[in-house]
Amino acid sequence: MPDVYAPLRPHRDEFLTLRGLRHHLLRWGAPRPGQAPLVMVHGWMDVGASFQFVIDALREPREVIALDWRGFGLSDTSRADSYWFPDYLADLDALLDHLSPDAAVDLLGHSMGGNVAMSYAGVRPHRVRRLVNLEGFGLPDVSPAAAPERLARWLDELKDPPTLRPYAALADVAERLRRNNPRLPPDKAAWLAGHWARETTDGFVLNADPAHKLANPVLYRKAEVLACWQRIAAPTLWVEGSDDQLARFWGSRYPREDFEARLAQVPRLERSVLPDAGHMLHHDQPAALAARLELFLA
Numbered sequence: 093m094p095d096v097y098a099p100l101r102p103h104r105d106e107f108l109t110l111r112g113l114r115h116h117l118l119r120w121g122a123p124r125p126g127q128a129p130l131v132m133v134h135g136w137m138d139v140g141a142s143f144q145f146v147i148d149a150l151r152e153p154r155e156v157i158a159l160d161w162r163g164f165g166l167s168d169t170s171r172a173d174s175y176w177f178p179d180y181l182a183d184l185d186a187l188l189d190h191l192s193p194d195a196a197v198d199l200l201g202h203s204m205g206g207n208v209a210m211s212y213a214g215v216r217p218h219r220v221r222r223l224v225n226l227e228g229f230g231l232p233d234v235s236p237a238a239a240p241e242r243l244a245r246w247l248d249e250l251k252d253p254p255t256l257r258p259y260a261a262l263a264d265v266a267e268r269l270r271r272n273n274p275r276l277p278p279d280k281a282a283w284l285a286g287h288w289a290r291e292t293t294d295g296f297v298l299n300a301d302p303a304h305k306l307a308n309p310v311l312y313r314k315a316e317v318l319a320c321w322q323r324i325a326a327p328t329l330w331v332e333g334s335d336d337q338l339a340r341f342w343g344s345r346y347p348r349e350d351f352e353a354r355l356a357q358v359p360r361l362e363r364s365v366l367p368d369a370g371h372m373l374h375h376d377q378p379a380a381l382a383a384r385l386e387l388f389l390a
Contacts, residue, residue, distance in 0.1 A: 095278075095282070096282040097145075097277075097280045100148040101120050103119060103144065104118070104120075105166075106118075106119055108187070110186040111179075111182060112171075113167065113183075114167065115162065115167040115168070115183065116140065116166035116167045117140070117157055117187075118157070118158040118160075119155075120147050120155070120156040120157075121154050121155040122155055123155050128195065128197050128222070129155045129156070129192055129198070130156045130157070130200060131156075131158075131187070132157070132158040132159070132201070132205075133158070133161065133208060134158070134202055134203075134204075135205050135206070136203060137304065138164065139160055139164055140159055141158070141284065143158050143202075143374060145280060146374050146385070149378045151382070151383075159184075162175070162179065163175055163300065163304060164301075164304075165287070170303070173306065174303065175308075176310045177207070180208045181208060181212050181215065184208060184212050185216065188219055196219055197219065198220075198223075198224070198389050199212070199213065199222070199224070199326075200223075200224035200226065201224070201225060201226065201228055202226040202374060203226070203227055206226055206227060209223060210317075210320070210321055210328075210358075211317060211320040211321075213325075214323040214324045215320055215323070217323055217324060217325035218325070220324075220325075222329070222388065222389050223327070224328075224329045225329070226331050226381075227337065227371050229338050229351055230312070230317060230351070231346070232312070232342065232346040233312065233313065236311070243309050245307040246306060249306050250306070253302060253306070254305040256302050258292065258295030258296060261296065262282070263285075265288055265298075266284070266285040267281075269281045269284055269288065272372075273371075275368075275375065275376040276375050314354070318354060322358075324359060325360075326360070327360045327388075328359075329363075329384070330358075330362070330364070331363075331366065331384060332365055332373070333366050333372075334365055334366065337370055337371040362388065364384050366380050366381060
């Protein structure tokens with residue numbers, strides 16, 4: 093196992109019950125007069141600790157709270173057989189009721205979290221002062237005609253539910269992280285591995301509910317998402333890495349021009365591209381991202 097990254101600003105753990113499920117929060121800094129708290133929400137198959145490197149790169153300490161979504165990290169799993177955006181929205185709404193019931197927050201989301209944050213900012217525009225979306229491209233629009241096949245696939249998968257394979261050691265988890273993202277330095281991969289996985293009698297297992305791998309019975313409807321995006325009142329910062337992950341992952345199923353047309357619906361938008369960064373841009377270029385965030389959130 094290589095040297096393990098040592099955080100410059102270690103987080104504090106907190107557990108909070110939201111909508112009947114115990115959620116894990118990570119906290120940095122303390123409230124400052126006149127400054128909105130910064131709430132960060134992670135992407136699919138990730139954890140709140142993923143933002144540690146950006147927090148360490150901030151020049152000025154500030155209050156930051158990161159959430160482990162339901163079914164990820166140290167938060168409880170869902171009591172249902174699927175996860176979808178309405179539950180994430182409701183969890184986020186309950187979290188902000190607890191953290192800042194009377195004042196707007198700065199809200200940042202990565203990937204799936206970016207999509208949840210964008211929808212939330214349109215549904216509750218008065219709750220968000222500044223909005224940041226890191227590579228939250230969304231999903232291809234799905235035709236209603238796909239519903240029968242999707243539902244049948246979901247029903248079939250429920251009879252043989254997915255599992256997450258164990259790893260022999262945390263070093264193997266770190267190696268997987270680096271295979272997914274070769275830009276991730278070994279010491280940071282070693283640190284993240286301890287948050288990504290937990291030890292069981294069978295080995296180290298990812299801190300994620302295997303049900304996330306089920307086909308989702310709810311179709312992604314672009315028109316509904318855009319109806320929310322059009323109502324965003326907060327200044328919004330879109331940040332992506334210079335490597336075009338949209339084309340790499342989706343290809344022709346979700347062309348870039350489709351996403352650009354969606355992004356054009358956001359009323360008060362700034363854009364930024366981080367060089368030498370991919371989808372995990374908060375791991376690839378934490379200092380550059382921190383500098384861009386501080387400029388935008390000032």
